[in-house]
Amino acid sequence: MIKSTIVKCNFCNEKILLRFQIGYFNIPFDFSCPNCDISIYGIKKINENNLIISNAKEISEEINNAKFYGNFSTEFLNKKVSRFNCLEDIINNGASPFMNTTMMFEDYEKYQNIMGKMGNFLHFKEKFLKKIKPLHELFFNKRLDLMANPLLEFSENYIIKNCLDAEIALHQLITMGMNHIMPSNTLKDYTDIANKLMLGKEINEIINFIEFLETKINTKELSEKIIEIYDRWINDFEKYMAVIILSIANKTDQIDKEKYGISTINFKDMRTFYTDSYELILEMITLPVGLNNIIERRNYDCFPNGSKINNFKTFFDCTKYQRIEALKADEEFSKYLNINNNVRNSIAHFDYKINNETQLITFYDKYKSSEKIIEMYLFDFALLCYENIKFIVYLNELFYNIKKISYIKNGLRPNINPNFKEINI
Ligand SMILES: [Zn+2]
Numbered sequence: 001m002i003k004s005t006i007v008k009c010n011f012c013n014e015k016i017l018l019r020f021q022i023g024y025f026n027i028p029f030d031f032s033c034p035n036c037d038i039s040i041y042g043i044k045k046i047n048e049n050n051l052i053i054s055n056a057k058e059i060s061e062e063i064n065n066a067k068f069y070g071n072f073s074t075e076f077l078n079k080k081v082s083r084f085n086c087l088e089d090i091i092n093n094g095a096s097p098f099m100n101t102t103m104m105f106e107d108y109e110k111y112q113n114i115m116g117k118m119g120n121f122l123h124f125k126e127k128f129l130k131k132i133k134p135l136h137e138l139f140f141n142k143r144l145d146l147m148a149n150p151l152l153e154f155s156e157n158y159i160i161k162n163c164l165d166a167e168i169a170l171h172q173l174i175t176m177g178m179n180h181i182m183p184s185n186t187l188k189d190y191t192d193i194a195n196k197l198m199l200g201k202e203i204n205e206i207i208n209f210i211e212f213l214e215t216k217i218n219t220k221e222l223s224e225k226i227i228e229i230y231d232r233w234i235n236d237f238e239k240y241m242a243v244i245i246l247s248i249a250n251k252t253d254q255i256d257k258e259k260y261g262i263s264t265i266n267f268k269d270m271r272t273f274y275t276d277s278y279e280l281i282l283e284m285i286t287l288p289v290g291l292n293n294i295i296e297r298r299n300y301d302c303f304p305n306g307s308k309i310n311n312f313k314t315f316f317d318c319t320k321y322q323r324i325e326a327l328k329a330d331e332e333f334s335k336y337l338n339i340n341n342n343v344r345n346s347i348a349h350f351d352y353k354i355n356n357e358t359q360l361i362t363f364y365d366k367y368k369s370s371e372k373i374i375e376m377y378l379f380d381f382a383l384l385c386y387e388n389i390k391f392i393v394y395l396n397e398l399f400y401n402i403k404k405i406s407y408i409k410n411g412l413r414p415n416i417n418p419n420f421k422e423i424n425i
Contacts, residue, residue: 003044006066007056012036016056017066017084020044021073024119028239030266031081032356034068039266044072063087070263075118077242077260077379080359104251114248117180118241124177124425125234132173136227139166140220155423161415164407168418171400174230176425178393181237181244189336190397191419196332197401202294209290209300210406216286216316219403226396229277233389236273239265243382257377261359267378270385271352277388278348281339282320284395287402288333289315289323295332304328321345336394344384346374354378 001022008015014035020027023046030041033056042053051058069090070081079093105111131150138147144166151158151169158169179187197206233240242262246252290300290312297303303310309318309326318325324341327334350363350372359378365371404418 003049004063005051005058006061006063007040007053008059008061009033009036009038009040009056011038011055014068015059015061015066016040016081017063017069018051019069019071019090021071021076021078022046023073023075024115025074025122025238025241027072027074028264029070029072030239030269031070031263034081034083034357037356041266072263074238074241074264075115075245077246077255078263079259080261080357081263104254105249110249114245117248118245121177121180121237124180125237127425128174128177128231128234132170132177133227133231135173136170139163139170140224154425157416159415162407162412164404164412165415167400167403167407168414168416172423173425175393175397176423178230178389181248182390182393183248186393190394193397194401196295197291197398198405200295202298203405205294205298205300206291206402206405207409209294210402210409212300212312213286213290213402214406219406222283222399223403225280225283226392226399229280229389229392232273233277236265236269240382240386243379243386247383247386252379252383255379257379258358260379262378262382265382267354267361267381270378270381274381274385274388275348277385277392278344279320281388281391281395282324284392284399285320285323285327286315287395287398288337289326291333291398292328292331304331321348333398337391338387339391343374346372347381347384350374 003020003022005018005020006015007018012033012035014033016034018029026046027044028042029044030039032038033040038055040053040056042051044051064086066084068081069084071078084090131153135147135150138144142163144160144163147166148160151160151166154169154173158165160166160169175187175190197203200206242264243252246255289303293300293302301311303315303326307326307328309315309323315323315326324339324345327337327339329338346365347363350365352361352363354361361376361378361381363374363376365373
């Protein structure tokens with residue numbers, strides 16, 4: 001069902017027809033006024049059926065007096081804001097966003113399955129904001145005494161007697177929640193990683209590496225940063241939902257990016273998230289680099305032959321952006337980190353221009369003599385943000401296992417089962 005309303009820009013008075021595809025989710029929207037380029041944004045709430053909008057207001061107006069129109073929905077990509085001629089023209093110009101997306105799925109069951117995952121993630125979001133995030137804060141403040149009862153509400157298995165127990169319970173809750181928006185098999189892959197680390201014959205060298213890491217990484221600060229990035233992502237989840245759905249379904253290459261775009265979030269907000277999450281990834285790169293050295297060369301400080309970075313001393317002398325060169329794509333712990341570092345480093349450094357009408361972003365390097373230009377649509381940029389979150393979930397799995405080994409090395413023993421249990425989250 002489509003609900004339409006006409007709004008007027010507060011600055012140039014342009015009249016724009018907004019068409020909301022009403023489904024299960026509230027619809028955040030963010031677009032530029034096609035006349036004066038000011039950002040018009042807000043949210044269409046499904047339950048209360050009201051529209052919260054900034055920089056424009058709803059007016060009562062004949063539909064034919066609108067000059068532009070935009071389609072908006074949370075779970076689908078939408079045709080970019082375009083000139084309005086008449087309703088027949090809109091309908092002839094492409095079916096509803098719902099029809100466009102569902103037509104791409106040969107198999108309606110697969111589509112419903114992915115939508116179920118999105119619904120599950122929204123439930124997790126509520127639990128995260130109300131319980132899981134405050135529980136992390138209590139943990140960071142060492143208030144285990146206040147965590148025991150709230151954690152029992154999630155599972156009777158969660159008997160919290162020491163920091164290791166709390167770490168295991170919180171990590172399980174986060175991982176199982178994030179799993180709703182991860183590719184299939186993620187949890188199984190992670191169990192394999194844990195086994196490789198905990199039960200492998202290299203455990204003594206891993207302990208040497210952990211002792212070295214303890215001189216380089218502030219565990220509490222890094223854990224807090226990870227939760228902060230998760231918090232930002234989870235809060236904005238609906239804004240990325242259309243991109244996540246298409247990515248999980250492997251349909252991102254079937255999108256007509258000239259015609260369809262993102263209507264839920266603007267570039268500046270995404271860029272802030274992108275840059276901060278990429279910084280966090282670079283900070284955590286130390287973990288797979290050291291683990292690759294151990295698994296491939298039996299020594300955490302033994303780097304691949306031919307690498308400009310040949311030990312951790314040179315590694316830490318480099319900038320964070322250079323350190324990524326030490327991560328070799330074909331080594332064991334790099335396999336979930338498909339980081340195209342040229343593009344990613346460039347985005348983090350370059351100046352940019354965005355064309356709000358076409359949603360094409362141009363990143364360009366002003367400072368070097370050989371000018372390098374990278375172009376991508378807002379859609380692709382949102383995909384990179386989603387990939388960043390996937391990388392962080394993976395890196396956090398390595399970090400968690402390292403923390404766990406460290407607790408055990410220091411004499412703690414788990415009172416709860418550290419394997420993933422079926423918890424309804
Ligand atoms: Zn305007």
